[in-house]
Amino acid sequence: MSGQSRNVYWMVVRNFINSFKPRRIRGNDMGKDYIGNSYFEIPADPSEGKRKPTRWYNPPKGQDFQDPIPAEWEAWLRMRRQEPPTEEEITKNLAIAQMKKINAAKIEAKRLAEGGSLPTIPEKGHQSFPIYPDYHAGESQNEPPNK
Template sequence: MSGPVRPQQFGALRRAANKAFDFLMGKKEVGRDAVGNIYFQWYEGSGEGRVEKREVQWATAYMYYDPNDIPPEWRMWLRKQREQPPTEEELARSAAQRHQMAARVAALDEKERLRRQRQEAMGTPDQHAGAQPDMARFIQQMGGKADGGAAAPGPEAPKRPSGPSEGYKPDSWKPGA
């Protein structure tokens, strides 16, 4: 895979010093992604205090990188959510799945656009696009008057439930009585 050409940020002497420093630190290149980012791994310390470090060298110039350019597999590796760096096959499979999902989303968007176009042509309001409910019809269905008055009594007025609490008075009951 060849990504975009990395712009030269520093002079030749600085680049050589950086390469020598990386060599002395024991940095090794672990992989590259489709954008051209390079991923490194090295260890700091010794014995019990040995710590693994991981980093990315961006393919774009300083301050012009986008963190979303890192594939999810590499992001997981950088955050130590996975031990091994992703393989080329895994990256290719993931990219194919992303393209497949993008095609599905585009097909659904087109289907929705055609549905809305048909609905507008028929003159029916779109219920999903912020259409307001018909309040007069709602009040009529609820049995009230549309002019804002009190609701007309129905055939039967609801009765209060009766039961053991009907004659309850708070001070009349005592425990154990």
């Protein structure tokens, strides 16, 4: 029993001493996206008690986190994928996204050319709910409505 308590005590002292050591704040450069964000990682080091890598990104100067980051890089940052995305993967997915925008614009122009109108925004509130006569039969009689 005393061996365990000394071991715990020693771990606390060692962690306290290690907290004063300078930390590694520069990570490995993992890549750059088409927006200009730079991505970094400090790998996991189980010998120091660090089980997961630390990942972050720095936006280009003057763009303080305004633009959304690409989905591939976000998945990497959130540890949903182990390896950072490749340039080919990013360019392929960007081309697909641009193709979808072009196709959506063509479909919208075709719909408007055929006489379609712009979609209407439904009302908000209880007036927007459908009214069924079968459920409102009691209201026409002398019974109070069930609410």
